[in-house]
Amino acid sequence: MNQEVDLIKNLKNPKLKNKAFQDLLDMYQERLYWHIRKIVITHDNANDVLQETFIRIFNGINNFKEKSSLHTWMYRIAYNESIRFLEKNKIKTLVSIDQENNSYLKNLKQDPFFNxxxxxxxxxxxxxxxxxxxxxxxxxxxxxxxxxxxxxxxxxxxxxxxxxxxxxxxxxxxxxxxxxx
The missing domain is CATH 1.10.10.10 (Winged helix-like DNA-binding domain superfamily/Winged helix DNA-binding domain)
Structure with a gap:
């Protein structure tokens, strides 16, 4: 827990923010990627949402009130970004649930990252x-x-x-x- 407290303190310090953010990326990038990937399904979409998630984290860290853990706060941002992405793309292409599920399974079978x-x-x-x-x-x-x-x-x-x-x-x-x- 002390590591998280130190990380938050460093993220909020303008002189240490870039280094601390790199540490944050090293610690959470893969976990957040897979969290997002399960929601948006494809690798490319997950990467796009992950990038937006980390931009929001970087820009919003000073507003983090520490009422929850940093981990939980970042997951909430990732989840919200994923839902925002899905809603934005849903407007562009209206697809039935069955078509979406079939597309999901087809993409999963063809995905080189799925083994x-x-x-x-x-x-x-x-x-x-x-x-x-x-x-x-x-x-x-x-x-x-x-x-x-x-x-x-x-x-x-x-x-x-x-x-x-x-x-x-x-x-x-x-x-x-x-x-x-």
Whole structure:
């Protein structure tokens, strides 16, 4: 925790900000990339959103009030940037949920960065058919290993609601995987 306190202090110090920001990038770039990638799906889109996320972090660090952890604050920015990106692109191309899910799975299969096996592909197929709320909660808890408290802060949803959504998603996933194998 002291490392985070020092990092925040250095990020807010104009003389140390650039070096501290590089440290921040080294520590969080990959984790935030994968968090964003699960939302916007493609590598190129994830890179674009990640860049916007870090620009917002760099420009907004002095407004960070430290009511949550730096990690949670950055995840919230990444999540909001991802949703903003999806909404902006949704206006450009109106696509049905089924088309979007089929496109997601097709992109995943063709993605050179995806090296999953059949079970991983099935898991992603099942996740893609959950409600968007269940998808986000499941991905943040299962893949990003965030606490319900942190997810609650990021999504601004009560912990009990998140737990209900998560365990419902887990049950659905378990049932569909067991039925398939």
């Amino acid at each position: 999953g096996d059949e079970l991983q592909l099935k898991l992603n197929e099942i996740i893609s058919k959950l409600s968007s709320k269940q998808q986000r909660v499941f991905q943040m808890k299962y893949f990003d290993d965030l606490s319900f408290h942190d997810i609650s802060d990021i999504l601004n949803i009560s912990e009990n609601t998140l737990k209900s959504s998560y365990y419902s998603a887990v049950k659905t996933i378990e049932d569909k995987i067991l039925a398939a194998y």
